[in-house]
Amino acid sequence: MTEVLFRLPKPHPKQLLAFESEATEILYGGATRGGKSFFTRWSLARWCTEIPGLQCDIFRLNYDDVIKNHMQGDFSFPIILASLIQAGLVTKTERELVWWHGSRITLEHANDDSVLSKHQGIPKHVRVFEEAAQIKERYLKWLSGWVTMTPQFAATLPPQYQNKFPKIIYTSNPIGISAPYLRREFVKARPREAIEKVGAFKRQYIEALVEDNPSEDAQATKARINQAMDAATADAMLTANWDAPVGDFVREFRESVDGKPYNVVPDFIPPEHWFKYRAFDWGHSEPFCVLWFCVSDGEIFQDHTGTDRWFRRGCKIVYREWYGCNPAKPAEGLGMLNKEIAQGIRQRTPETTTNLTLTDNLPFQSRGGILIATEFAQEGIPLTLGNTARIPGWKRVKDDFKGLDGYPMLVVTESCKYLRDYIPQLQRHATKSEDAVESGEATHATDTLRLGSLATPTPTQKAPTNEDIMRHLVKRPNMQDIMRVRVSGGQREY
Numbered sequence: 001m002t003e004v005l006f007r008l009p010k011p012h013p014k015q016l017l018a019f020e021s022e023a024t025e026i027l028y029g030g031a032t033r034g035g036k037s038f039f040t041r042w043s044l045a046r047w048c049t050e051i052p053g054l055q056c057d058i059f060r061l062n063y064d065d066v067i068k069n070h071m072q073g074d075f076s077f078p079i080i081l082a083s084l085i086q087a088g089l090v091t092k093t094e095r096e097l098v099w100w101h102g103s104r105i106t107l108e109h110a111n112d113d114s115v116l117s118k119h120q121g122i123p124k125h126v127r128v129f130e131e132a133a134q135i136k137e138r139y140l141k142w143l144s145g146w147v148t149m150t151p152q153f154a155a156t157l158p159p160q161y162q163n164k165f166p167k168i169i170y171t172s173n174p175i176g177i178s179a180p181y182l183r184r185e186f187v188k189a190r191p192r193e194a195i196e197k198v199g200a201f202k203r204q205y206i207e208a209l210v211e212d213n214p215s216e217d218a219q220a221t222k223a224r225i226n227q228a229m230d231a232a233t234a235d236a237m238l239t240a241n242w243d244a245p246v247g248d249f250v251r252e253f254r255e256s257v258d259g260k261p262y263n264v265v266p267d268f269i270p271p272e273h274w275f276k277y278r279a280f281d282w283g284h285s286e287p288f289c290v291l292w293f294c295v296s297d298g299e300i301f302q303d304h305t306g307t308d309r310w311f312r313r314g315c316k317i318v319y320r321e322w323y324g325c326n327p328a329k330p331a332e333g334l335g336m337l338n339k340e341i342a343q344g345i346r347q348r349t350p351e352t353t354t355n356l357t358l359t360d361n362l363p364f365q366s367r368g369g370i371l372i373a374t375e376f377a378q379e380g381i382p383l384t385l386g387n388t389a390r391i392p393g394w395k396r397v398k399d400d401f402k403g404l405d406g407y408p409m410l411v412v413t414e415s416c417k418y419l420r421d422y423i424p425q426l427q428r429h430a431t432k433s434e435d436a437v438e439s440g441e442a443t444h445a446t447d448t449l450r451l452g453s454l455a456t457p458t459p460t461q462k463a464p465t466n467e468d469i470m471r472h473l474v475k476r477p478n479m480q481d482i483m484r485v486r487v488s489g490g491q492r493e494y
Contacts, residue, residue, distance in 0.1 A: 014212045015039040018169075019046075023195045023204035025144075025168045027132075027186040030240025032225065033216045034208030036171035038075055040128050043169075045080050047126065048103035050158060051165075056105045056126040059143065061134045063109035067094065069130070070107060077105070110135045112327070113417075116142055123148045128169045133176030136421050137255070140178060144168055168201060174242040175233065177425040180251065183242040207240050249394075249426040249436045250446075252401040263401050264420060267413045268303035270294040270319055270351075277356040278345070279452030280383065281444050282363055282372060283324060286333045289448040290345055291419065292320035292354070295456055312407040316400065316456060322348055323418040323445060330418070331441040338372055342379035358386030358451055386451045391434045393450040400453055410453060419445045 011019060015035055018028045019042070029036040040058065048054050060066035070077050077097055084090040089100045095107045109115070110129075116139070127147045129135055149166040157165060172182060186205040190196050195204045210218045226234050235241050255264040270276060275295045282288050298313025311317060322344065326332040336344075345357070363372035363383050373383045387393070400410030412419055425442040429435040437443060 011035075011039065011042055012212060012214055014206060014208045015042065017193075018206050019043050021195070021204060021206070022164060023202045024164065024166065025170075025198070025201035025203045027170045027172065027182055027203075027205045028208060029171045030174060030187075030205075030207045030242070031209045032173055032237040033210040033213060033221050034240075035213040035215065036208065037069055037130070038215075039208075040130065040169065040171060041070060041075065041077055041080055044105050044126065044128070045077065047161075048097075048099055048105060049084070051161060052099075052101035052103060052156075053153070054103040054126065054165075055124050056103075056128070057108050057124055058105065058128040058130055059108045059110045059115075059135065060130045061109065061111050063095075063107075063111075066107045066109060066130065071095075110139045110143070115139055119143060119146060122146060125149050125153070125165055126167045126169070128171070130171050131176070132170035132172040133174065133179040133182055134172075135176075135178055137178045137181040137424070138417070138420070140170075140181070174236045174240060177421060179242065180253075180424045184254075187242045209240060210238065249428045250398060250401065250423050252398045253423045254401070255420070263408050263411050265317070265411050265413055266303075267415050268309060268319065270317070271297075271301050272351070272353065273297070275456075276351055276354040277358065277452070277455060278349075278354065279386065279448045279455070280345075280357050280359045281448040281451070282341075282359065283333045283444060284335055287323060287325035287330065287444045288333065288336075288341060289324070289418070289444045290322040290348075290357075291318050291416070291445075291448050291452055292349070293317065293452045293455070294319055311411070312404065312409065314456070315407070315409050315411065316453065318410075318412045318416055318419060318449065318452070320348065320413070321416040321419055321445070325418075338375040339379050342376045342381040345381050346379065355380075355382070357381055357383050358455055359383045360388045360447075360451065361385060387454040388451065389454065390436075390438075390450070391432070393454050394434065394436060396453045397450055419449060422446055423449070 010016075012035060015038065018026055018039060028039060044056050044058070048056060058066060058070065060069070071094070078085065078092060081090050081092075081097065084099075085092055091098045097105045108119075124147055127143060129140060129143075132140060147166045147168050154162075154165065170182060170186075172179075174183065174187075185198075186203060189198075189203070190205075193204060193206055195202050197203075210216050210221045222238055225237050228234075229237065254262045256262050274297060277293050279291045279293065280289070294317050296311035296313060296315040296317065298311075300308055300310045303309050323330075324334045324336060324341065326334065349355075357376075359373075363376065364385060365371075376383050397410065401408060403409050412423075414420075422442040422445045426446045427437045427440070427442070429437055436446065
């Protein structure tokens with residue numbers, strides 16, 4: 001059967017390396033025209049033919065793109081599998097290929113939150129994320145959680161495939177919202193092509209350049225890309241440079257470190273006595289953004305679930321967001337009236353201690369009618385001009401995300417999904433290396449974050465002393481508190 005199926009050019013060495021790899025979670029590619037799509041089709045077609053009942057899918061950001069890429073054109077699935085389709089051994093629909101012995105490849109999209117509920121609890125043996133850097137990190141993580149294989153099925157794998165499944169494959173260029181995640185977890189985490197066990201999977205990064213693909217005219221590709229793109233983007237696309245200054249302006253932002261929450265934490269209700277305030281970026285045809293901040297007093301407290309929580313004194317937490325956009329087209333605003341936005345802010349603020357709302361100077365500008373700030377004040381939401389300094393603001397954001405003594409000074413709760421998505425997507429300014437771009441989809445939420453970050457000074461005090469710790473333990477002398485004191489390098493720290 002394999003001889004009938006594969007009468008096409010054999011894969012080039014890099015594609016064959018990835019196909020035969022012992023790794024079970026592979027990032028393949030890095031550069032444009034390195035043969036990523038053909039590797040995906042050739043590998044899945046072969047695995048599905050040789051492994052009865054194998055369940056596979058391919059995700060791309062947009063559904064139309066995944067269909068066009070794999071179901072149309074040269075070396076598409078219908079071409080590769082033509083002999084099996086003609087023999088009735090493979091059935092083809094617009095989005096699915098089904099083998100006579102139960103193997104299956106399904107084409108999917110991952111461009112909105114419906115992907116989370118649609119695929120929850122549905123196991124797959126092989127999952128491919130195509131142009132993975134364009135898919136949100138939380139989608140990648142969530143969907144990876146359902147890639148599994150029962151011991152009974154694994155025992156039936158042909159000898160050459162034993163211990164190589166289940167498998168997750170990411171094909172990507174170093175440009176997109178999740179490029180920081182892929183760079184951190186694959187590109188920078190270990191030497192190129194080295195395999196390391198991380199959790200349930202064995203991870204590997206295999207770089208593929210256009211020069212590695214004999215089916216491409218490398219010189220023509222380079223000339224085309226250099227002419228069409230700016231220098232940084234062309235460098236990223238042609239050399240697989242994951243450090244090119246394209247997006248990822250705030251590299252200090254890390255959702256987790258060593259598997260533990262760092263700059264993203266579970267939702268909670270702040271203690272009533274904490275200082276709280278809001279930051280606001282106005283928008284009408286473009287999105288508006290409201291972020292709710294609170295500032296930790298450095299004491300342990302219990303959240304709404306009864307779980308003890310602690311943040312370093314002075315740590316700022318973005319604990320709520322309202323992002324005013326069209327959910328289907330996040331770059332578009334809702335066109336809401338100013339009084340409707342103000343009323344919405346008031347309705348979303350159950351705390352009685354919060355009515356400080358920082359914003360930039362736009363709501364105070366005269367445009368021939370009533371001021372935006374006046375309309376907000378009339379609805380009980382007075383606006384206050386915040387510190388709008390850009391470069392100092394971004395430095396504060398970066399420093400606070402990095403933190404002090406191993407503790408972050410700026411964190412975001414899990415429900416702030418737009419802010420979490422846009423922070424890694426923010427690009428560097430074209431001419432000012434210490435500034436971010438001043439317009440674009442990613443700037444509304446991140447500019448609001450910058451504004452809120454400058455509202456309070458960053459504490460510079462050292463970690464708590466032994467005397468500080470003992471005073472706290474006197475107030476709450478229980479074993480849980482005592483266990484939170486850890487010894488590090490001879491100095492106790494909370």
